[in-house]
Amino acid sequence: MATAHSKSAARIMIAPAVIALLVWMLVPLCMTLYFSFADYRPMRGVFDAWIGFGNYASFLTSSSFMSSLITTFWMVGGILSITIVGGVLMALLLDKPMFGQGVVRILVIAPFFVMPTVSALVWKNMFFNVDNGLFSYLYKFLGMQPFDFLSQAPLFSIVIIVAWQWLPFATLILLTSVQSLDSEQLEAAEIDGAPALSRFRFIILPHLSRAITVVILIQTIFLLSIFAEIFVTTNGAFGTRTLTYLVYQRVLESQNIGLGSAGGIVAVILANIVAIFLMRIVGKNLDN
Amino acid sequence: MARAVTTQKKIMWTALAWAFGLLMFFPILWTFLTSFKTEAAAIADPPVWFLFDWTTENYAAVQQRSNYPLALMNSIIIAVGSTILGILLAVPAAWAMAFVPGKRTKDVLLWMLSTKMLPAVGVLYPLVLLAKWLGVMDSRILLIVVLMLINLPIIVWMLYTYFREIPGEILEASRMDGASLKSEILYVLTPMAVPGIASTVLLNIILAWNEAFWTILLTTVDAAPLTKFIAGFSAPEGLFYAKLSAASMLAIAPILIMGWFSQKQLVRGLTFGAVK
Numbered sequence A: 001m002a003t004a005h006s007k008s009a010a011r012i013m014i015a016p017a018v019i020a021l022l023v024w025m026l027v028p029l030c031m032t033l034y035f036s037f038a039d040y041r042p043m044r045g046v047f048d049a050w051i052g053f054g055n056y057a058s059f060l061t062s063s064s065f066m067s068s069l070i071t072t073f074w075m076v077g078g079i080l081s082i083t084i085v086g087g088v089l090m091a092l093l094l095d096k097p098m099f100g101q102g103v104v105r106i107l108v109i110a111p112f113f114v115m116p117t118v119s120a121l122v123w124k125n126m127f128f129n130v131d132n133g134l135f136s137y138l139y140k141f142l143g144m145q146p147f148d149f150l151s152q153a154p155l156f157s158i159v160i161i162v163a164w165q166w167l168p169f170a171t172l173i174l175l176t177s178v179q180s181l182d183s184e185q186l187e188a189a190e191i192d193g194a195p196a197l198s199r200f201r202f203i204i205l206p207h208l209s210r211a212i213t214v215v216i217l218i219q220t221i222f223l224l225s226i227f228a229e230i231f232v233t234t235n236g237a238f239g240t241r242t243l244t245y246l247v248y249q250r251v252l253e254s255q256n257i258g259l260g261s262a263g264g265i266v267a268v269i270l271a272n273i274v275a276i277f278l279m280r281i282v283g284k285n286l287d288n
Numbered sequence B: 001m002a003r004a005v006t007t008q009k010k011i012m013w014t015a016l017a018w019a020f021g022l023l024m025f026f027p028i029l030w031t032f033l034t035s036f037k038t039e040a041a042a043i044a045d046p047p048v049w050f051l052f053d054w055t056t057e058n059y060a061a062v063q064q065r066s067n068y069p070l071a072l073m074n075s076i077i078i079a080v081g082s083t084i085l086g087i088l089l090a091v092p093a094a095w096a097m098a099f100v101p102g103k104r105t106k107d108v109l110l111w112m113l114s115t116k117m118l119p120a121v122g123v124l125y126p127l128v129l130l131a132k133w134l135g136v137m138d139s140r141i142l143l144i145v146v147l148m149l150i151n152l153p154i155i156v157w158m159l160y161t162y163f164r165e166i167p168g169e170i171l172e173a174s175r176m177d178g179a180s181l182k183s184e185i186l187y188v189l190t191p192m193a194v195p196g197i198a199s200t201v202l203l204n205i206i207l208a209w210n211e212a213f214w215t216i217l218l219t220t221v222d223a224a225p226l227t228k229f230i231a232g233f234s235a236p237e238g239l240f241y242a243k244l245s246a247a248s249m250l251a252i253a254p255i256l257i258m259g260w261f262s263q264k265q266l267v268r269g270l271t272f273g274a275v276k
Helices: A002-036 A054-061 A063-094 A101-113 A116-127 A134-141 A154-179 A183-191 A196-223 A228-233 A243-253 A257-287 B002-034 B057-064 B068-099 B105-116 B120-133 B140-164 B168-176 B181-210 B226-234 B241-261 B263-271
Strands: A039-041 A046-048
Touching: A002 A257, A002 B068, A002 B105, A002 B120, A002 B140, A039 A257, A054 A063, A054 A257, A063 A101, A063 A154, A063 A196, A063 A243, A063 B002, A101 A154, A101 B002, A101 B241, A101 B263, A116 A134, A116 A154, A116 A228, A116 B002, A116 B226, A116 B241, A154 A196, A154 A228, A154 B002, A154 B263, A183 A196, A196 A257, A196 B263, A228 B226, A243 A257, A243 B120, A257 B105, A257 B120, B002 B241, B057 B068, B057 B241, B068 B105, B068 B140, B068 B181, B068 B226, B068 B241, B105 B140, B120 B140, B140 B181, B140 B263, B168 B181, B181 B241, B181 B263, B226 B241, B241 B263
Parallel strands: none
Antiparallel strands: A039 A046
């Protein structure tokens, strides 16, 4: 009797959050799905509720879609490689005995809390700017020609900015994992004469593999929707137009709602493929 | 002898770690220094490091920009408002899932997590359309609700992991003593749940403060928070590095401080308990 009572009470307590998220997910998503089958261009007063898969066909076959996929791949891939490799090294370094460990941790984590528009603008103007940026001074100091980062290597520049923001996240999570490593095992390997590299390869890396997977999946989900960094640096020009940015431009700049919505649905499907893998890992962890 | 080697190694690791730490922190340090320079000193060639005439004129100039106080106010109201609203919805849900777990609790939790993975562009136009229909475009309430919804899964998850650590025996004991559900929540659970709720609030304010997709696209002037205000600096007028730096420092300083306090919770909050 008491359990039945508390069960129904529990349902009532969960309901508001579930309903809020259900409405949040279903209503706009259904609208996007509906628009994706329509020819809807409000600026020109065009509205044709059903044109079948026309939007999908033209979105998927357009050259801008293919190039946006490639850009997305390089951007996410570049950021992931830098943050994973850098994160593992930083985590191992921060785990060593040292003076002022807490302060170093704080210094390393700080970039994660900088709002995206601030970090993008600071890097764009004060570091990458060809006339007054710090990198230009560095190039000149070394006797080289200043390099115009954002127009010569725009994709690389954005990768640097975002990797700087996300390296702390990778470091923090990998550090948590490193600290849970059984130190006796490592000491035993050291006493047996295993060189540092094989200790890393056969003990540390396998232990970290799960945390690395989680970092990759979570970052991928966030990185697929990078927006502000592109918005304030290149505005999607010079081959920095990712899938997210392409959809944004179709929907809000050229106001081709049908086409943009089809692109939105494509983005949702791609993100879901990544999400399924992440959910499996999280789901397994819930059991124990 | 062995001790000497250890100390030597320790000094080596310290030097290396500090070097990397300062490298990571450098852009923030540089912004901080530049914010106290005159515009001329900010672009001096070669760059000046510490020996310049420190001035606070940039901070004064930024405050006088007509829309800065409004943007700051908007940031505070939106971040705090969405957090409070999220907590109000999430605490009962997380409490129920942690203490009265049912067969479907795990599915509900995972489903909530999956809503977090919905790419924002996928629902961009419907949101704009709905906001216009309801006449709430460029309003604080719109952003409070939207940011609450995108962060709700994280709030529920964090609270759930905290609540699950509260021993169930204490609840049973209080029930045996005849405590009602209301007093059980009020006098037994709340004191134990407060630290977890506090960390959740902290992390959520940080996330809401820095959110830069919806805050940029759903606002124009009236509800524009600091993210949007700073984005307005992307079209520079003349010399502006020092003012940009001052505006940036004002926008990130409170969150940096909060972030340093919540670094431990960050792992828990953003990995959904997948890394311990």
